[in-house]
Amino acid sequence: MSSRFPLFRKRDLLIFLLAAVLAGAGFLQWLPKSGAPVAVIEQDGKEIRRVELSSIPQPETLVLDGEISVTILLEPGQVSIIHSDCPDQICVNTGTLTRPGQSAVCLPARVSVRIVGENNSGIDGMTG
């Protein structure tokens, strides 16, 4: 038993490490799951795709087939519904989404695109 390093014997160091890991885990649990904006694409309530906006390397189109076909354009930092076979075109007219809390919905096709993440705009809901 070495008494030359009174505070940091091997066994104590292990306890410190364990404590550090536990603290780190506790810390991570309290962190928002994703601070960066993430686009969530859903069809009929089922998640089709979840992608961090800043990690999209190049423009990509996603075609969701169904009775009413919807085309979504994923670009670095933004997402939009660029085509829908629906009659009202509300989803296409919604334009480009860039910030958490924003969403575009195609009711006839039951497709939604929304951005989740740390909500800097502080908006909880929308009426109208």
Added chain:
Amino acid sequence: MNKNIAPSSIKKWTAVAGAVVILLAAILASMVLYPQSSQGYEATTWAMGSYIQQTLYGSSAEEAATQASSAINELENLISWRVAGSDIEKLNSAAGTDWLELDEHTIDVLEQALSVAEATDGAYDPTILPISSLWNFDSDEPTFPGDDKIQEFLPFVGYEFLRINTEDNTASLRNHGNGVDLGGIGKGAACDAALKVYKESGISGGIIAVGGSVGVYGEKPDGTDWRISVRDPDEDTQDGLGVLSLEEGCVSTSGSYEKTFTEGDNTYHHLLDAKTGYPAESGLVSVTVVHESGAISDALATACFILGLEDSLPVLKELGASALFIDEEHHITIAGDLEFEQISTNYTVSRQSL
């Protein structure tokens, strides 16, 4: 070192104590920095022809969201006239015959519908079906039914034809040809159904949006008011016209931009005036109503749009609601005690006490 002065067990426990202190400090620090994850549990579903979004905070959030979603589906299966076998479909089929016993939820919604119809002298009218089904705004291709048809069916519309008895949960429509359409109150009633589930669950706070109707319950993790963006009728952008802050209750909007179609030189919107059978012309573009009940806020939003600003004020006062009116001149009138933060600079704002 002398073993007698510093026994190894003391050093060991010093180390353990140190580690525990560090651990607690780290967890405490992270809790202070992130006073709970800012993201609640989110669920999106579809019902009542609408996109439904819930964001719930606290324990059992997922369970509460699932229960709220089923509660809304159950409600739709009771009060939608389009659902075969629903209470309202049965009531409409039995028009002009006998009283029917209905589910108490259906009776509740019918009672709320009648209370707004009476308070607004029929500006909101749940018996609009003979006219609303002519225009058929919810179909893919609504068309102008023509004045002859409108005049032919207009006499069948009138909330006095709908009678309910809350003692034995029965209702009747007086004449063959009468019909109930709860489209103007259903989304708000769905918010009420969800809020009821939230109250009985263990969640700390939650928000539900059924189409343009929004209901809030409890507290957000940071303790601030719920912030609800009001859509800018001019633009389909995401920024909105401004933000309403709400501690509790519900908010609904009726706007002439929601469902429209153009035929010839005319553009028609879906907010039908039960007195004329035509889309209402009151100089308004949209009305947003705040009330503790979602059903009342939803029905009142329609009624106030049809009544126009002046005639709405006494009704809002009577029913304990407040509202935000947007008119065709880009003027916003805030009636009653509402906390509103303007964002779009394209509008002028004034306040009106009730």
